[in-house]
Amino acid sequence: MTLSPAARFLLVLAVLTAAALLLPFVANRGLVFLAGVVAINVVLGMAFNLLFSTAGLLSFGQATFSATGAYAVALLLLRLPDIPFLLALALAAAAGALAAVVIGFVALRRTEGVYFAVLTLAFAELVHVVIAKTSFFGRNDGLTGIPRPRLGPIDLAQGQAYYVFVIVVTALLIACLWWVTHSRLGRSFRAVRLDPMRAAFLGIDVRRRQLEAFAISGACAATAGGLMGPLTSIVSPDLAHWGESTKPILFTLLGGAGHFWGPLVGAVVFSAVEYGTRSLAGASDLITGGLLLAVVLAIPGGLLGLAALLVARLRPNRAGNQPSPPAIPVASTAEGAAR
Amino acid sequence: MIADLPSLLFNALVWGMATFLVAAGLTMIFGILHVLNFSHGGFFMIGAYVAHSLTNWSAAMANIWGFLAASVLAGAVIGLVGLVVDRAVFRRLAHVDGAYVLVATYALLLVCNGFVKLVWGLNVVSASPPPELFEVSFIGNLVLPHYSLFVVVAGVVVFLALEWLINMTSVGRLIQAIAIDPWMARLLGVNVGLIYSATVIIGFALAGLAGGLLVANQSLSPDLAGIFIIQAFGVVIVGGMGSIRGAFLAAILLGLVDSFGTALLPQMPGVLFFVALAAILLVRPRGLIASGRLS
Numbered sequence: 001m002t003l004s005p006a007a008r009f010l011l012v013l014a015v016l017t018a019a020a021l022l023l024p025f026v027a028n029r030g031l032v033f034l035a036g037v038v039a040i041n042v043v044l045g046m047a048f049n050l051l052f053s054t055a056g057l058l059s060f061g062q063a064t065f066s067a068t069g070a071y072a073v074a075l076l077l078l079r080l081p082d083i084p085f086l087l088a089l090a091l092a093a094a095a096g097a098l099a100a101v102v103i104g105f106v107a108l109r110r111t112e113g114v115y116f117a118v119l120t121l122a123f124a125e126l127v128h129v130v131i132a133k134t135s136f137f138g139r140n141d142g143l144t145g146i147p148r149p150r151l152g153p154i155d156l157a158q159g160q161a162y163y164v165f166v167i168v169v170t171a172l173l174i175a176c177l178w179w180v181t182h183s184r185l186g187r188s189f190r191a192v193r194l195d196p197m198r199a200a201f202l203g204i205d206v207r208r209r210q211l212e213a214f215a216i217s218g219a220c221a222a223t224a225g226g227l228m229g230p231l232t233s234i235v236s237p238d239l240a241h242w243g244e245s246t247k248p249i250l251f252t253l254l255g256g257a258g259h260f261w262g263p264l265v266g267a268v269v270f271s272a273v274e275y276g277t278r279s280l281a282g283a284s285d286l287i288t289g290g291l292l293l294a295v296v297l298a299i300p301g302g303l304l305g306l307a308a309l310l311v312a313r314l315r316p317n318r319a320g321n322q323p324s325p326p327a328i329p330v331a332s333t334a335e336g337a338a339r
Numbered sequence: 340m341i342a343d344l345p346s347l348l349f350n351a352l353v354w355g356m357a358t359f360l361v362a363a364g365l366t367m368i369f370g371i372l373h374v375l376n377f378s379h380g381g382f383f384m385i386g387a388y389v390a391h392s393l394t395n396w397s398a399a400m401a402n403i404w405g406f407l408a409a410s411v412l413a414g415a416v417i418g419l420v421g422l423v424v425d426r427a428v429f430r431r432l433a434h435v436d437g438a439y440v441l442v443a444t445y446a447l448l449l450v451c452n453g454f455v456k457l458v459w460g461l462n463v464v465s466a467s468p469p470p471e472l473f474e475v476s477f478i479g480n481l482v483l484p485h486y487s488l489f490v491v492v493a494g495v496v497v498f499l500a501l502e503w504l505i506n507m508t509s510v511g512r513l514i515q516a517i518a519i520d521p522w523m524a525r526l527l528g529v530n531v532g533l534i535y536s537a538t539v540i541i542g543f544a545l546a547g548l549a550g551g552l553l554v555a556n557q558s559l560s561p562d563l564a565g566i567f568i569i570q571a572f573g574v575v576i577v578g579g580m581g582s583i584r585g586a587f588l589a590a591i592l593l594g595l596v597d598s599f600g601t602a603l604l605p606q607m608p609g610v611l612f613f614v615a616l617a618a619i620l621l622v623r624p625r626g627l628i629a630s631g632r633l634s
Binding site: 052058106109110114115117118119121122123125126129130133187243247249253278281282283284285286287288289290292293296297300 | 375428435446453454455569572573606610
């Protein structure tokens with residue numbers, strides 16, 4: 001039986017969403033809360049992967065966008081309690097896209113080598129310092145007491161209603177990212193990644209495509225970040241710290257950058273490691289660092305790449321049907337070429 | 340506000356030399372291996388913890404000579420670690436995309452963080468300078484803590500030592516040759532692999548030494564790596580990746596930006612550093628000294 005890629009994607013998404021929605025029946029409140037955080041992190045990882053694997057941009061400043069969304073929703077809910085929640089989320093998405101366009105407009109002038117990574121890092125830290133020092137954003141204490149709003153007739157503060165809402169919105173965001181990745185736009189992003197000069201010859205506006213990828217990634221990350229405030233009831237400047245920017249990178253590479261579901265696998269494994277070692281300070285850093293190092297050195301396809309490899313080896317007769325191993329970008333940067 | 344010009348300049352110099360101490364090894368490794376090493380901050384931090392443990396080990400170490408000896412020992416320990424990291428990690432990254440290399444060194448930074456948390460715990464430890472450096476001198480209104488003077492002198496000494504090493508010794512000339520053209524150097528019979536290892540060991544030893552020398556400049560905590568690596572990245576990139584002279588100049592320049600920025604915008608310390616970093620990168624993307632070679 002062969003399904004079209006879109007049907008297969010929807011099947012996987014439906015199964016995962018159903019599993020996430022059934023979780024409150026089998027797990028305690030702490031684990032359900034954690035699952036909500038993981039779902040948000042999955043979107044952050046996938047938004048990063050749209051830039052990294054599809055458009056070929058290594059952004060070290062993704063925390064800016066998730067923090068933009070988180071603060072936008074928090075401020076809207078605290079200052080305008082009557083605002084419809086979906087409108088607040090939409091405004092958060094717009095704010096994230098705007099931040100991405102502004103930062104991208106400057107940073108995309110230097111996409112070669114590590115300059116883009118360091119420029120995005122510098123802007124992210126700039127935003128972090130500004131948030132941590134401005135009283136409008138609550139300085140170092142952040143904004144507290146963010147309510148779980150109503151959604152029309154539904155009170156999201158009741159029971160697990162907000163968790164269900166988080167899962168539904170993240171599933172929609174994942175579908176949106178899948179659609180972008182596989183649309184005509186996503187193909188032109190890939191063309192720009194693989195060979196910017198040839199893409200330009202073919203009539204693709206390279207800078208504009210990169211800026212669009214940045215804006216879409218920023219909007220998705222901001223929407224996911226916007227879900228965070230009402231979940232934890234607090235947003236703090238830590239959300240904008242560069243350590244938060246590295247998490248989506250970690251999820252993506254751990255799970256497999258060449259696979260659409262890679263960030264999901266990475267986020268789940270990372271959270272499981274962190275949860276399993278929560279009583280032993282430092283162990284989670286040591287394990288995730290070691291895992292990430294092993295992934296880069298030994299299995300560049302990530303955990304999903306490894307799984308695909310194992311499946312292909314177990315069923316050699318069906319090897320032709322297996323998803324091809326992820327493209328590991330060969331040295332294409334100025335530094336790489338110099339070696 | 341600007342009335343206190345001398346102390347602003349002095350603060351700039353202290354910031355600059357402290358950051359240069361961290362950035363020197365970082366830029367050296369980049370010049371040769373083209374690896375922007377995130378974990379440099381992590382090994383700097385481990386160096387600081389090692390030196391702190393050594394000075395607290397016995398009362399005989401509680402003077403300036405013990406302090407210096409502990410710093411040098413920390414440098415030696417981290418240099419040895421560098422040998423292992425070179426063999427286990429950097430060698431295998433030679434043909435990997437730059438983005439993955441950056442992430443691999445970030446993974447190493449995580450390992451360093453985990454190691455520090457496991458061995459020394461999460462608590463913030465305050466380290467004080469040796470008694471000789473505890474005092475403060477005054478020139479007019481200018482307050483000169485002796486430890487800050489020590490950091491400035493240490494920065495200049497390390498800079499001069501590296502200039503001598505790179506320009507006056509045969510190893511240094513080989514390092515320069517490889518930075519310019521490793522392929523040609525190999526053809527001419529230079530043992531390139533050996534020089535690569537030597538560079539990594541020197542770069543890591545500089546991180547450990549910087550950790551020991553700066554241990555009393557701030558409190559020790561597992562966050563130390565993250566604070567310094569961003570500043571050092573800025574200095575390395577503004578200076579021109581791989582240029583030690585450039586890093587030295589950039590450290591002073593960004594020190595001035597930070598010092599004056601804090602005076603002009605006291606409510607937002609550090610903001611002007613990032614603004615300057617972005618602005619300089621856009622105007623001179625290859626840095627102040629744009630040779631791209633070790634100099």
